[in-house]
Amino acid sequence: MRPYIVAxxxxxxxxxxxxxxxxxxxxxAAHGKSVVLIDLDSQGDSTKSLGVDPAVKRGVYDLxxxxxxxxxxxxxxxxxxxxxxxxxxxxxxxxxxxxELKDSQRTLTNILGHTHFDCDYVVIDCPPALGILPVNALAxxxxxxxxxxxxxxxxxxxxxxxxxxxxxxxxxxxxxxLQGVLFTIHDRHKTARKIGKLIRSRLGGTVYxxxxxxxTTVIEAATxxxxxxxxxxxxxxxxxxxxxxxxxxxxxxxxxxxxxEEVAAPAERPQALERLQRWQGEFANxxxxxxxxxxRQGRDQLDRMLYGERTPMERMHLSLVHFFIENRLSLIVFxxxxxxxxxxxxxxxxxxxxxxxxxxxxx
Ligand SMILES: Nc1ncnc2c1ncn2[C@@H]1O[C@H](COP(=O)(O)OP(=O)(O)OP(=O)(O)O)[C@@H](O)[C@H]1O
Ligand SMILES: [Mg+2]
Numbered sequence: 001m002r003p004y005i006v007a008x009x010x011x012x013x014x015x016x017x018x019x020x021x022x023x024x025x026x027x028x029a030a031h032g033k034s035v036v037l038i039d040l041d042s043q044g045d046s047t048k049s050l051g052v053d054p055a056v057k058r059g060v061y062d063l064x065x066x067x068x069x070x071x072x073x074x075x076x077x078x079x080x081x082x083x084x085x086x087x088x089x090x091x092x093x094x095x096x097x098x099x100e101l102k103d104s105q106r107t108l109t110n111i112l113g114h115t116h117f118d119c120d121y122v123v124i125d126c127p128p129a130l131g132i133l134p135v136n137a138l139a140x141x142x143x144x145x146x147x148x149x150x151x152x153x154x155x156x157x158x159x160x161x162x163x164x165x166x167x168x169x170x171x172x173x174x175x176x177x178l179q180g181v182l183f184t185i186h187d188r189h190k191t192a193r194k195i196g197k198l199i200r201s202r203l204g205g206t207v208y209x210x211x212x213x214x215x216t217t218v219i220e221a222a223t224x225x226x227x228x229x230x231x232x233x234x235x236x237x238x239x240x241x242x243x244x245x246x247x248x249x250x251x252x253x254x255x256x257x258x259x260x261e262e263v264a265a266p267a268e269r270p271q272a273l274e275r276l277q278r279w280q281g282e283f284a285n286x287x288x289x290x291x292x293x294x295x296r297q298g299r300d301q302l303d304r305m306l307y308g309e310r311t312p313m314e315r316m317h318l319s320l321v322h323f324f325i326e327n328r329l330s331l332i333v334f335x336x337x338x339x340x341x342x343x344x345x346x347x348x349x350x351x352x353x354x355x356x357x358x359x360x361x362x363x
Contacts, residue, residue: 012157013128014305016184021125027245029081031266042091143179210243219298
């Protein structure tokens with residue numbers, strides 16, 4: 001059977017397309033599936049996350065210009081069952097090169113159509129914006145997943161992305177299915193909840209139940225060049241990626257059943273978790289834990305991407321909100337302390353307050 005091809009796409013940058021692609025690929029492999037990840041981003045982040053150096057000589061660029069076929073550029077990764085068609089630094093010049101070719105929007109469709117793939121899934125990590133590479137991915141894919149973050153800017157990104165998908169569905173690829181919308185880097189503050197609710201009410205069942213929470217472990221994992229599901233399989237983000245993979249597999253089986261195809265049952269979730277923990281033991285121990293300064297820089301960079309530039313006051317507010325989201329125990333202690341002080345003040349009455357004021361020399 002031919003593999004199921006899924007593109008991870010959103011025109012907005014920095015909202016977890018690469019993180020979703022690599023974790024989905026590795027979680028699918030942990031479920032016993034074989035996966036090929038195609039890295040269409042010249043930044044090469046998913047190539048690096050899978051332990052492959054984007055300084056390799058040949059990759060997607062050579063594939064697109066017809067200088068190599070998939071078997072020649074595809075590489076094994078450190079994870080059993082996951083192979084990668086790597087991005088190379090030369091990929092940045094592909095737009096100009098492809099504009100010289102005929103039918104350039106269907107280059108990947110033609111390549112994949114003529115390849116005999118012995119794998120179950122092809123996951124395509126798209127770069128941001130609607131350039132020639134994402135169009136190629138959408139033209140070749142069976143399904144598209146849109147990662148989205150519940151911030152006002154990211155919502156705008158989603159609203160620009162949906163028409164692009166429709167454009168491809170109306171022309172290049174009539175069978176392209178919106179497999180789902182996935183909330184990523186999901187915050188629990190009021191604005192995020194409001195935007196999240198709005199998107200869910202607009203898109204209904206298209207949105208996956210699983211939501212990937214904002215979790216600093218993801219930044220630590222990226223710094224250590226590992227997907228979070230292997231770096232820390234029990235972290236909230238890794239668990240959410242595993243939940244999402246289970247949902248993804250389930251949706252795919254339903255889609256296949258409708259088309260009269262049968263898909264082999266995946267391994268159960270506990271077995272998948274066990275495999276991820278085995279990989280963690282094999283690889284994570286060999287790596288240094290990243291310094292807190294690098295993690296802080298990663299977090300600041302992420303906030304700039306999601307929220308744009310902010311004033312120092314706004315940054316302080318955001319840091320406080322994120323601190324309390326990540327350290328819920330501190331929030332509970334803080335609230336209990338405030339409550340305790342309030343009760344003490346009321347309990348002491350006005351006389352007590354007068355005595356306090358005298359003690360502090362305020363009268
Ligand atoms: N759940 C999460 N919690 C915290 N940080 C996250 C989470 N998911 C992703 N990140 C961080 O957000 C940043 C952007 O993620 P990623 O590179 O996956 O986005 P992208 O959409 O692929 O970006 P680009 O558009 O540049 O390709 C990275 O630093 C990543 O480590
Ligand atoms: Mg990316």
